[in-house]
Amino acid sequence: MTSIKPFEMNDLFDLNPVNLDPFTENFNLSFYFQYATQWPDLFFKSVEEAPEFAPNISGYMMGKTEGQLAKKEWHTHITAVTISRDYRRLGLASDLCLHLERITAVQPYETLFVDLFVKVTNSVARQLYEKLGYSVYRRVIGYYGQNYPTDRNHTDDELDGFDMRKALPRDVNRETVRENGEKHYVLPAEVVF
Template identity: 45%
Template sequence: MTTFRPFRPDDLNRVSKCNLDPLTETYDLSFYVQYYTKWPSLFQVAEDTNGNIVGYIMGKVESSPDYFKFSEHYLPWHAHITALTVAPEARRSGVGSILTEFLEKAADAHEALFVDLFVRKSNTRAINFYEKLGYSVFRVVKDYYGDNVNDPTANGEDAYDMRKSMKRDAKGEHVRADGRDHAVNPEDVF
């Protein structure tokens, strides 16, 4: 049985098991602490019966800075999934879905218009997972990932910027069906 609870700072020493997947983005300790300090309600962990962390989600709520206000790439108030990862032994058990639903509820509580995330274009498993949860590709960010895990000699790998409308965007004005046809450069993304 898996239990879910808010992240605690002492969990930093226990999440490494979840970060072993080569497609999981990992960060330095200060980055995790920053998220915990600024957005504690958007940081949740899943534990197995032995107390091992088998998954976590880390997110934030924000809008683009004011200098982006008149840009076509301006992002209004939204939530962002910075990291979602589940240990191999807990995959396909619903842990990822529950963690994502948790963040979506927090996004609604923060009155976010949508939740977005970035995923490698080659990570079809993750893309299919998010699509089943109602996310769609909003745009392609060219060469977003500086390292290309599929071809280290190539330029960066493209990312899909995926979104799902929250209650505040009841008309779906911040999502689109043809997102794969809309490409932007990394500098256009906040």
């Protein structure tokens, strides 16, 4: 049976099976601590529990809120959502995303949208998010590169990222999403909240 629970600092010692994946970003300890202290409600884990076995972390979600409401930028950002290889294709990533959306669609957060970045070449992740109602808002040129580019027309599927968004109920007129976002190119320096 799977349950969703708040992330605890001791859980960092049990993340290796979840983080050992080429698509999973690994962070330093201070980064995890920052999320656990600033956005504790938005940092949680999925845990597999059975009477005959010790509880096992199968995945986790790191989220935060940022931006200004007056600029229509107040949103939830998915920093990381990852599932252990042994528990993939069971819908856990979807469950974690939907849990985050439910939390931040209402008070005290009540954000306008949820966003995340995904590598252009990561079609599996993109399909997952599209099934959940996300769409590409813009293509960020060189988002995953070592050097920030200066030419927004120089695309590279290996280095570019899609900024994907899903409007939440507070965005009644869906002003925070757009059609054909794949064709809207921006530089990393232009992604500011």
